[in-house]
Amino acid sequence: MATVTNWIDHLSASEVAGQVYPMVGSEMWWVLAGIIFLLAWIVSTANGEAEEQEKLARKRHGSNDYKKNIAEW
């Protein structure tokens, strides 16, 4: 798992390897995981937003009704 296990050995090599993060070489898989995470987030939040707004729209509140909900804490 660890790319570097001894800093002295690593830095005294004739050519110091720059990439020191874990699992060097697996970048493509991490990027793919990031893309999937982003797409899932977009779909999920878009559905949630549409659902919430549909519910609120059905109640047909007036444009000043929010004033009775102003909390003063």
Add this chain to the structure above:
Amino acid sequence: MTNELTALTTIFTEFYYWMTVVLMFLIHVGFCMYEVGASRYKHHQHTLMKNTMLIPLVTITWFFFGWWIYWAFPTGPGIAPSIMTESTGLVLGGGFGANELANATNALMAVNLNDHIMGVFWAAFLLFSWTAASIVSGAVIERITTFAFGILAIAIGSVFWTIDAAWGWHFDGWMLKILGYHDAYASGVIHAVCGGFALGILAVLGPRIGKFTSSGEPRNIGPRNPWLVCIGLFLIYTGFWGFYAACNIPIFDLGPEYGMEGVTFFTATNIYVTPTTLSGITMNFLLSLAGGLLAGYWVSKGDPFWTYSGGLAGIIAASAGNDLYHPMQSLIIAGVGTTIAYKLHYWVERTFKIDDAVGAVAVHGYAGVVGLVICGFVLWGYPSSGYSVGSMWVGTDYAPINPLGMIIGAIIMFGVLGFLPGWILAKILHGMGKLRIPREVELAGLDYNIMEQAQKDERAVASSNR
């Protein structure tokens, strides 16, 4: 780094860009405050969230492909050959190619002990991208869905502004070579393109309910909290210091860079690698702020919202040539740009029934376009690059700065890469029924449910005795 002087220069450059990122963060803080201050009470929290969530959306997509586009597209592709690859295709190699530098799976796109610059340079550009999306955010408040805005934020923040940056804000960009385009501090490449993009969306999105009377006369929906708007705009001014510094390369020896034998000339340069000084642009920044504030106060008859916005419009109008202008030129250009932007805002509002809630199209779009056009006249004849000097339309070397090239450049920024994509994407989202919130929600307020729940919680807490 084994040489002490090289190490010092590298670490200085790394820290320099890092500082610009920290400063530019304040632009986003400012935009959030400004937008919330301009929105009405019943929409506050959604307005804030909409602008906040562009941060992760643009950041992730900038990592995936936005940064890559910047390095790949300077040639068009297919318009003018790269000075590195001598080809008109996508710039993927040749020393500064996209696949060598900016591919999301590349060795430089992570902690790398052999590189100290890529991450901070990437981040500085990313903060420009946030600014791009945030400019659009203000114009569309109180009626766009967060989903639609997210898609549009990704489009402007990670696609369209980065294409225009590759074309006109890159030492190898085709617009420099063919048109003699010059835009040192992004009058066009950030501001005009985003103003145009916002206008394209607004044309499809429509005005807020109540903005216009039945006879079409506009009503003023003023900022609900002018103090928040004031602090927000001051923070944006503050962040602009970082923006200006980030547009420069802090230290560069231009002798060997330009191929001049035996010549050493260390200087700061702009993004085109032509010389300027941080000191000089600081003066110009302040004088253009002053010019914008004076003009904004004068033209709006002392209206605070437009006076502050005028300061910003002034900086934006002078930004294209602030690497070379005299401070008094910056002052006057800023004043002219601000006045025109203000007048155009109300003319467009009345004529086309465009409801730009915060004046973003005017402050960024119109002021940016005016700044580009004026720059073409004031800097007429200056070389657009230090690498070579040629003539317009040829494309194998660099055309000098000229009015026609800058006018065409302004049309490309505002119209081709701004308005058109904004309008098309908004049309698509509108066609899917995803662009605008339901009318009933707009009337009730986006925060209605949150406020109702807060009221219930408050009553429950107030009536509790344990």
